[in-house]
Amino acid sequence: MQIISSDELGRRLDITPEQIRKDLATFGQFGRKGIGYDVRELKEKISNILGLQNKWRLAIVGVGHLGGALANYVNFASLGFSVVALFDNNKKIIGSEVNGIKIHAVSRMKKIVAEKSVDIGVITVPADEAQSVADFLVAAGVKGIWNFAPTKLSVPPTVPLVNEDLSVGLSALSYHMSQDKE
Amino acid sequence: MQIISSDELGRRLDITPEQIRKDLATFGQFGRKGIGYDVRELKEKISNILGLQNKWRLAIVGVGHLGGALANYVNFASLGFSVVALFDNNKKIIGSEVNGIKIHAVSRMKKIVAEKSVDIGVITVPADEAQSVADFLVAAGVKGIWNFAPTKLSVPPTVPLVNEDLSVGLSALSYHMSQDKE
DNA sequence: TAGATTGTTAATCGATTAACAATC
DNA sequence: TAGATTGTTAATCGATTAACAATC
DSSP states (O other): OOEEOHHHHHHHHTOOHHHHHHHHHHTOOOEETTTEEEHHHHHHHHHHHTTTTSOOEEEEEOOSHHHHHHHTOTHHHHHTOEEEEEEESOTTTTTOEETTEEEEEGGGHHHHHHHTTOOEEEEOSOHHHHHHHHHHHHHHTOSEEEEOSSSOOOOOTTSOEEEOOHHHHHHHHHHHHHHHHO | OOEEOHHHHHHHHTOOHHHHHHHHHHTOOOEETTTEEEHHHHHHHHHHHTTTTSOOEEEEEOOSHHHHHHHTOTHHHHTTOEEEEEEESOTTTTTOEETTEEEEEGGGHHHHHHHTTOOEEEEOSOHHHHHHHHHHHHHHTOSEEEEOSSSOOOOOTTSOEEEOOHHHHHHHHHHHHHHHHO
């Protein structure tokens, strides 16, 4: 498939074609009137809009079950993300490797973040340690934070923060399941 | 703290007090004019609205790194969720346990879901197997699906579906990090 | 009674949808 | 030329904010 219309895109994504056209037009004109959108070009433009031409480098702080799973997560690569460092405070695991990536002491964060050119800090520690880890990450100079701890973090406005609190989705599911009963 | 005002709630959650009052009023009147909201009562009412008085029972399909991490996830308990069964197709791990929970063959799903009164199916298999797993889960009678595979699933409208696609959050982070540069 | 604060109605704002000229 | 489809302006709809009566 070379070309796709806003109509077909809308059908596939469950969005109205008007919305598709409006959203895309916000970022420029990359369709052709009377024809549609070139799929390859569209992909590339969207990738550029999202900044995915960058090869972002991640560091995961907290190598528990979730942190370990993320260190092994294969889908990162397809988006151009790679995990380049791990941090933990547990002396038993510092120095060892997960998926070929070394675990460092949290105290060495500043040094390692600089050495490995870490862009994004991933927080997978318990909620009560998350703010302090965030502060460390910001001080170490990361450009963004991806937070899995179920707590509200305060970071400078210059550092984008995305929260991945699983209890939000689960609560939504619980809500809908309760509603549908009636 | 016994009582909280919409003003204070708004400050803490970064929401306008009007929005807080409007949203809460949608579900009934549980504040007191001139006083504010009783914290304990508010918690309980919200918990009930979200259906969290139910003790939802989860089954995780796909015991890879992510599925395994979720099987060990401690924060489920505080919301009243519990993992009661695991499924995988890998013969090497079928019959073994993770966090005390047994791994069953996917082919036994219908039987086990009934036996264990599973409410929610959690999908942590690769994207290309996710739809087929979803179909199995629906046929087995789960009431809701929590999908971690990065793909769009089609399920009956009677079965609530929540997607937890990590690439969405990561792309958002990438976008903001690219914008802030300028 | 004066001050505080909710629930709700009215006013504003922004986002979605409809319509259509431009054009392939 | 007729048909298809974009980008954009105008119309509609819904959600947020402002205002205020009710009341503790």
